[in-house]
Amino acid sequence: MSKPLKRVKPIYVEAQDYILDLIGGPDYGPGDRIPSERTLADTLGINRMTVRKAIDRLVERNVLERNGTSGTRIPLVQVSRPIDAPASLGITRIIRNAGGEPGSKLLHFGEEGASESVARRLEVPPGSELIMARRLRSVNDEAFCIETSYLPAQRVPGLSAEDLLGGQSLYELLRQRYDIEISIRDREISVGTATEREAQLLALAPGSPTLVLRIVARDGDGRPIEYMRSINHPHHVVFRSAALPAQT
């Protein structure tokens, strides 16, 4: 007598995959509503509670968001960060240009010795004194990134926490007070995993993916002046290069 075959995959996981395929496809974009639970249940020929379970999991992972009575949608991108923006264009101005209200909160400011890896990026001996500043950036009161900057302390004598309150631009400060002009920025974008603290600050589930931007900024002589690590919200931020002419 043959036993019935065991289902390899729970039905809600199949529903979840169906939704991921749907919203990952070309027809859906940020801000779009997905079909209703009823429609999805009918389409897939499954129980509505199973569809809800699938959606719940996706909401937990920030892939979808519920909007009260207006259904479930793909979260809107709130910040579109230009990849190829000039160094002088701060995030404050980028947000304001897009019609948003920028916010900044200084989470941490202090001196510390350079770790091996930060020292290598800043081309200073390990253990050198660094200024470390960590800021939480927000748009319309929603946090979208945590930015941590390291600068060689001897290059910025007298820099204090007060200088960076209220969203003051670091590059503006470097230029006006220290006569340091940023000339080159090496950028790297990758996927990270939110630590508990990062998740809390960005209102994410711990372990959520994040968009990580690392920058080494150099002065006019090519000497590194800042190493910056920015942990971005995975669904509210995209990086964009607009109309970049191709060399041939």
Add this chain to the structure above:
Amino acid sequence: MSKPLKRVKPIYVEAQDYILDLIGGPDYGPGDRIPSERTLADTLGINRMTVRKAIDRLVERNVLERNGTSGTRIPLVQVSRPIDAPASLGITRIIRNAGGEPGSKLLHFGEEGASESVARRLEVPPGSELIMARRLRSVNDEAFCIETSYLPAQRVPGLSAEDLLGGQSLYELLRQRYDIEISIRDREISVGTATEREAQLLALAPGSPTLVLRIVARDGDGRPIEYMRSINHPHHVVFRSAALPAQT
């Protein structure tokens, strides 16, 4: 009589957070080994099996990888994709320049009607005939991205699957056969969630985060000729802009 307080968070989750903090910090980078299970267990004052459980979860999520006897490490980045590369620089050449062996497999080739969203990006009426080509790209036999291109069919008469076998460059083809020179590419980088099929192709757990690159490429007259969506492995790929001069 007071009952003992219930632990809010399982110990292995705390261990997991500790490891995420460690490798998310400035001291660790791709390819680095994390401390041994024994060391972590001693540091945290917990059972070694609990540490193993935490590491297992992180390995499942591709945050760490086990290398037989040589311990557990942060996966190496295998492909560093220049954000600001000229359009003419294909992925094949990028990989070869970095000393890797590029591979390409045509997964799908065919005609289809333009969906609303693809039509908008390509500036053609919805339902227009498009050529769709999907390729799996690999380096040293490891898949690192799935690229799907859409082109208006009337712009590329006679284009066939054979043309794209063996890693043939699409842009090279456009130039040589159709006299179309790509002049501008709009790029957008975001975080995606792997569908089951994508996860399978990239050897990821379903639901893993992915790095998504979307490009709209335009010809010399500014008309869109290709919309491309590329789903990249979250740990083997980074996007990088090297030594980008800042305008002031």
